[in-house]
Amino acid sequence: MKNLKARKGMAALVTIALVGSTMALAPSAAYAADKGSDQTPKNASMAKVQKAKTKISKLSSDQKSITVKWKKLSSSKADGYQVRYAANSTFKKAKTVKVKKASTAKAVLKKGVKPFTTYYVQVRAYKKVGKKTVYSQWSATKTATTKAKANTGDKKLDKKINSILDKKIKKTGDAGLKKAFDYVAKLPYGTKGATKPKGKWAVTGAKKMISNKGGNCYESAALFCQLAKAMGYNAKAMAGKTSGRPHGWVEIKVSGTWYVCDPNNTTTLLKSPNSKIAKQIVEEKGLALDSCLFMQPKSDTLFVYSK
Numbered sequence: 001m002k003n004l005k006a007r008k009g010m011a012a013l014v015t016i017a018l019v020g021s022t023m024a025l026a027p028s029a030a031y032a033a034d035k036g037s038d039q040t041p042k043n044a045s046m047a048k049v050q051k052a053k054t055k056i057s058k059l060s061s062d063q064k065s066i067t068v069k070w071k072k073l074s075s076s077k078a079d080g081y082q083v084r085y086a087a088n089s090t091f092k093k094a095k096t097v098k099v100k101k102a103s104t105a106k107a108v109l110k111k112g113v114k115p116f117t118t119y120y121v122q123v124r125a126y127k128k129v130g131k132k133t134v135y136s137q138w139s140a141t142k143t144a145t146t147k148a149k150a151n152t153g154d155k156k157l158d159k160k161i162n163s164i165l166d167k168k169i170k171k172t173g174d175a176g177l178k179k180a181f182d183y184v185a186k187l188p189y190g191t192k193g194a195t196k197p198k199g200k201w202a203v204t205g206a207k208k209m210i211s212n213k214g215g216n217c218y219e220s221a222a223l224f225c226q227l228a229k230a231m232g233y234n235a236k237a238m239a240g241k242t243s244g245r246p247h248g249w250v251e252i253k254v255s256g257t258w259y260v261c262d263p264n265n266t267t268t269l270l271k272s273p274n275s276k277i278a279k280q281i282v283e284e285k286g287l288a289l290d291s292c293l294f295m296q297p298k299s300d301t302l303f304v305y306s307k
Contacts, residue, residue: 010139011122052136053136053137054073054123054124055139056069056070056121056123057070058067059121061144062112063147064115065109066108067108068108070106071105077136078127080101080125080126081124082123082124083101083107083122083123085097085121087117087120095109097109112234115146115149115232116146116148116176117145118144118145119143120143122141124139124141148231148251152202152203157210162230164183164210164227165180168183169227176231177231178294181224181261185263185264187215189215190216191215196218202221202237204221208222216248221238224250224263235252238250244271247262250262253293257297258297259297260293260297261295
């Protein structure tokens, strides 16, 4: 029998031998002992960590923090965990918290957390294998919305604004702003006390609108303004004129541009006891009968502020 040198790359797999005129292939001892696996113990440990599945079991929040709980992994799969969170689904500018024990399956996220904001959260495991830190895949994304925190200067009003946002609006961002606008716009309209307000009318008007479950243009503007401000928008309640007629509305600044929001619902107006006045308002604004003025560039409107 004559042994031949195996081709490069085959030496660890087979021994080539000639017996007479017959060629025989035999597995090497190392290959046979491994039974076909090319993983070393180190590689096997790395693969175990990479395949480990982490799962968020619960998210809860208050005004300035989010509590995350997940299913913990065995120490053979994890030395600890990483939790990342961001106010966007792409995790741009995400913040990361490190949990250094595999037995700990909870983290409280506080850094940069703002009131009434939706956060996207993920968790993954990590383990030190040799000198290398190996990570599992990120878990499925879960979301949590922090509680609202109004700052009107009136504690009773703050509590009511927070309650409306947390229980009725629930959504954040632009979708939440539109929902808050629709909420105010659907409240009944009345002209009682509809004289140009004085003092801190954005506070007193909002309180009246909530307690009376409806109100005039100034009061509806005041309530929507407070909701928008609690959601993080640069908003202000305005009193002035449109087409020469006294009126109240809200202006919101986004990316350097001021937009007008007028939550007086035209459909509700036309069904009110003051329908003649309402019809005149609708015609002057040039609005459709089932529409309101929402985020209209101020330059495109007839709203004029007056001191």
